[in-house]
Amino acid sequence: MTRAVLSLGSNLGDRRAHLRSAVALLGDSVTAISGVYETPPWGDAAQPPYLNVVVIVDDASATARDWLERARACESAEGRVRDPERRFGPRTLDVDVIDVRSADGTPVTSDDEELTLPHPRAHLRAFVLRPWLDLEPDAVLPGHGSVAALLDAPETAADLAAMSPRPDQSLESME
Numbered sequence: 001m002t003r004a005v006l007s008l009g010s011n012l013g014d015r016r017a018h019l020r021s022a023v024a025l026l027g028d029s030v031t032a033i034s035g036v037y038e039t040p041p042w043g044d045a046a047q048p049p050y051l052n053v054v055v056i057v058d059d060a061s062a063t064a065r066d067w068l069e070r071a072r073a074c075e076s077a078e079g080r081v082r083d084p085e086r087r088f089g090p091r092t093l094d095v096d097v098i099d100v101r102s103a104d105g106t107p108v109t110s111d112d113e114e115l116t117l118p119h120p121r122a123h124l125r126a127f128v129l130r131p132w133l134d135l136e137p138d139a140v141l142p143g144h145g146s147v148a149a150l151l152d153a154p155e156t157a158a159d160l161a162a163m164s165p166r167p168d169q170s171l172e173s174m175e
């Protein structure tokens with residue numbers, strides 16, 4: 001497997017610094033970084049807004065499981081503490097594996113609780129779909145259709161309207 005779409009989010013501490021550190025840790029595998037968006041918290045409203053980006057990563061030797069391990073390593077490096085009482089609560093860094101493709105472009109699917117692919121809630125999250133669409137206007141989320149259509153759906157409308165581009169927080173100079 002070679003290519004993955006990762007969603008990075010932060011709403012505690014120096015949010016941009018956490019995102020930057022994660023991109024640096026992912027290293028040469030990063031092939032594209034979206035613009036940064038300020039986004040309303042999804043799933044648990046009583047927390048500060050997030051900064052979110054999507055990155056595309058590519059590594060011919062990486063399995064889907066390797067992308068999960070790398071995502072977890074980024075979260076640990078940024079001091080992510082899990083609160084068992086708040087599934088979608090605040091965090092220094094969240095890195096989710098959204099979509100993985102094998103070398104020929106075939107989507108990798110998995111029902112494993114440890115690694116579900118595509119990510120089971122990505123189709124409901126404007127904070128994933130909007131920056132992904134910026135990078136790949138023809139993107140498709142396997143099992144759910146085009147990312148552009150998902151962003152037109154009522155499920156994502158309110159969050160899409162409430163999120164805003166933050167060019168002042170851009171990570172692009174790291175590419």
Ligand SMILES: Nc1ncnc2c1ncn2[C@@H]1O[C@H](COP(=O)(O)OP(=O)(O)OP(=O)(O)O)[C@@H](O)[C@H]1O
Nearest residue numbers: 087088094095096097098113114115116117119121
């Ligand atoms: N596609 C995936 N990407 C990241 N983690 C996943 C994925 N599928 C399953 N998991 C599992 O989900 C567990 C919980 O992850 P985490 O605490 O980051 O969840 P969350 O970010 O609060 O919620 P969400 O998964 O909805 O983004 C992880 O330990 C991981 O093993």
Ligand SMILES: Nc1nc2c(c(=O)[nH]1)N=C(CO)CN2
Nearest residue numbers: 009039040041042050088127
């Ligand atoms: N806006 C936004 N909301 C979230 C995010 C995130 O990255 N951005 N991550 C979460 C963890 O699942 C829960 N809610």
